[in-house]
Amino acid sequence: MTTVETVREGAVLTIRINRPELRNALNEAVALGIEAALDAGESDPGIRAVVLTGAGDKAFCAGGDLRPAADGTPFAIDAADPRHYVARLLRRMDACRLPLIARVNGHALAGGMGLVCACDMAVMVDSALIGVTEVRVGLFPAMILPFLLRVVPPRRMMELCLTGEPVTGAEAAAEGWVNYAVPADQLDAKLDWLLGRITDKSPTGIRLGKQGLRKVREMATDPALEYAQFLLANMARTEDAREGFAAFAEKRKPDWTGR
Numbered sequence: 001m002t003t004v005e006t007v008r009e010g011a012v013l014t015i016r017i018n019r020p021e022l023r024n025a026l027n028e029a030v031a032l033g034i035e036a037a038l039d040a041g042e043s044d045p046g047i048r049a050v051v052l053t054g055a056g057d058k059a060f061c062a063g064g065d066l067r068p069a070a071d072g073t074p075f076a077i078d079a080a081d082p083r084h085y086v087a088r089l090l091r092r093m094d095a096c097r098l099p100l101i102a103r104v105n106g107h108a109l110a111g112g113m114g115l116v117c118a119c120d121m122a123v124m125v126d127s128a129l130i131g132v133t134e135v136r137v138g139l140f141p142a143m144i145l146p147f148l149l150r151v152v153p154p155r156r157m158m159e160l161c162l163t164g165e166p167v168t169g170a171e172a173a174a175e176g177w178v179n180y181a182v183p184a185d186q187l188d189a190k191l192d193w194l195l196g197r198i199t200d201k202s203p204t205g206i207r208l209g210k211q212g213l214r215k216v217r218e219m220a221t222d223p224a225l226e227y228a229q230f231l232l233a234n235m236a237r238t239e240d241a242r243e244g245f246a247a248f249a250e251k252r253k254p255d256w257t258g259r
Contacts, residue, residue: 004033005055006040011048011199013041014103016055023062024054026111031089038096045258048199048206050096051191052119053103054112057184060102060128063110086111086143093118094147094214097207099198103191104178109133109166114144116178117151120210123191124169126181131166150217152177203258204240 005016015037017024024030034052041047054060064086093100093115102108102116104124110133116122124130132141132148141148141161148157156175160167173181182190198206212231216224235241239259247254 003029004037006037011046012051012195013037013047014051014053016053017061018055020056020058022065023059025062025065026086027065028085031085035089035092038092042097047098048203049099049101049195051101051103052115053105057106059106060104060108061112061115062107063112084143090114090118090143090147097210099206101191101194103187104128104130104169105187110141111144114141114147117144117147121194122178123187123194124172124178124181125184125187126168126170128169129166130169130172132160133164133166135162135164202240202244202256204238205235208235
């Protein structure tokens, strides 16, 4: 059985973690599969958005595989070559130049919540649980912390980390760190609605905008403004920007080329 499946529908590539019998637990094979799928999506000019989800309706991803001697466990590292595959996966997701949306079809716990936070947006089943449960087994959500800090308000994040108690998708959406939470039978309709509002926009504007956002997020204000003025001027020179200006002036729908 393939641990990660991909399905293309129009301009959208869906990446599905396919370990439902293990609540779509994360291991090295899953990480490699997601990375390969992201590479494939970015190399295809017809893809304008990527969706990450889990197989079945029970779990999006329940985090690392906790079984004794589990294959590809995330809880070990080579001391002589400390390049952990979870860190590599999160870096790859962070560098993704396409919009990356989590379709949270079930519980997203521990590293699974980290995957949700590493995506650009999230649409979630309202009754599914999301949280970081590591303290229940004597751990702490270490590698996913940079992404938790970006997405979850600090005091709420600290409560989640120290108590290990998850919340529902409805609660997460009400607090603003999940975009939308809906009943399970409305999940795909809501996701399609969101994707429709993304995939009809300029691929070039989105691609360069995501690249710029990633850089600016790590900068102090003055160098960020210095960088932004050149970024904006460069974007205005692209084919998509020229087409956008022309379509606006001519009161018509733009025809994006992605260049």
